[in-house]
Structures are given as C-alpha cells and as structure tokens.
Amino acid sequence: TGKVCGINITENMQQAEKLPKTIFTPATKAASGDHDENIDYEKTCSLIGEELANDVRNIAIKIYERAAHYAQERGIIIADTKFEFGLDSNNQVTLMDEVLTPDSSRFWPEKSYRVGMSPPSYDKQYVRDWLETQDWNKQAPAPTLPKTVIDETSNKYREALEKITGKKINNLCYLGYPSFLLKG
Numbered sequence: 381t382g383k384v385c386g387i388n389i390t391e392n393m394q395q396a397e398k399l400p401k402t403i404f405t406p407a408t409k410a411a412s413g414d415h416d417e418n419i420d421y422e423k424t425c426s427l428i429g430e431e432l433a434n435d436v437r438n439i440a441i442k443i444y445e446r447a448a449h450y451a452q453e454r455g456i457i458i459a460d461t462k463f464e465f466g467l468d469s470n471n472q473v474t475l476m477d478e479v480l481t482p483d484s485s486r487f488w489p490e491k492s493y494r495v496g497m498s499p500p501s502y503d504k505q506y507v508r509d510w511l512e513t514q515d516w517n518k519q520a521p522a523p524t525l526p527k528t529v530i531d532e533t534s535n536k537y538r539e540a541l542e543k544i545t546g547k548k549i550n551n552l553c554y555l556g557y558p559s560f561l562l563k564g
Contacts, residue, residue, distance in 0.1 A: 386420025394496045396459070396488075402445055404437040407462075435473050436465050447480050454543050456502065457493055461485035482537045502540035506533050 382389055385405040393399075406424045407416040424433040440463050448458045462484045464477040478484055487502035507529060514523045541549050 459486040
C-alpha cells in the first residue's frame with residue numbers, strides 16, 4: 381500500500397534502505413495466539429487518548445534513536461525494534477518486557493549491510509529462516525529446533541551483545557544494560 385501504520389513511505393525504496401526519519405508504528409495485542417495488529421496513530425489515540433499516545437510515541441522514538449546511535453558506534457544497525465508500554469500504579473508510562481534484544485529488535489552488522497538485499501542479522505531471523513525450510517502449517521507446536529540452529533542463534537545473540545557492551549560474554553544470562561539506557 382505504500383504505507384505502514386498509516387504513514388506514507390517514500391516511493392521506490394529498496395529492501396533494507398533506511399527511512400528518511402524514524403517513524404512510530406504502533407500495534408495492539410491481538411487475541412491469544414494471533415499476531416499483533418498494526419494500527420495507525422489515530423487508532424492509538426482512540427484507544428489510549430491523544431496525550432498518552434503522544435507521550436508513548438515520543439518516548440519510543442527517543443529510546444530507539446538513542447539506542448540506534450549507540451549501537452551504530454559499535455558496528456550494529458538497529459533496523460527496527462519493538463517496545464511494550466503500560467501504566468504503573470501512579471498512571472506513569474512504563475517501559476515493560478525485554479528491550480532492545482535480538483528477540484525484539486532487528487540487528488544488522490554494519491560491515492555487511494547493503495541496500496537492496498536482506499542483510500545477515502544477529503536476531504531471531506536465523507530461526508525464522510530455518511523454520512521456513514520446514515514442512516509445517518505454522519500452527520503450534522513448531523518443529524523442534526536442532527542443536528545446530530540453537531547454537532548458531534546463541535552465537536549470534538552473544539556476538540551482538542559483546543559488540544554492544546564491549547564485554548566478553550560467556551553466559552547469555554547477562555543482565556547489564558548499556559549506560560545510555562540508564563540516563564535521562
């Protein structure tokens with residue numbers, strides 16, 4: 381349609397080409413087991429109110445842009461990400477769930493990035509690609525992942541984490557956060 385979440389996208393863009401500016405692409409939880417549903421900003425306002433929608437949009441863009449800059453300085457492009465927000469007991473916007481991980485973000489190694497092709501990635505795309513080669517109806521239960529796919533996915537996650545943090549990671553249960561997330 382040339383649009384995502386009601387936002388017009390620049391015509392004639394190529395695969396993996398960077399958008400001219402960061403966009404906010406809201407989604408809402410679908411019924412259990414279904415995919416999330418992309419919605420436009422107007423629908424977001426109708427669901428949670430214009431002031432709260434504006435706050436969430438501004439916070440999401442600020443976090444993404446800060447994280448993308450931080451990661452790019454370390455050789456990783458954060459092509460996109462997903463944030464989940466809620467309200468705490470004081471009705472303050474709260475970022476929840478995991479944030480900026482290979483499960484919620486699309487991480488590309490900058491050194492192999494090329495416009496017009498699907499870049500290799502440090503995220504769960506490797507698992508998705510393997511699943512696409514399997515004969516199944518995309519309904520639960522999914523095929524059992526072979527150890528090689530699990531190991532390669534772990535290696536990709538570890539490599540991304542080490543690039544972003546600058547630390548050697550032996551255990552993927554690392555709980556540290558880059559300092560940019562803890563400031564401001």
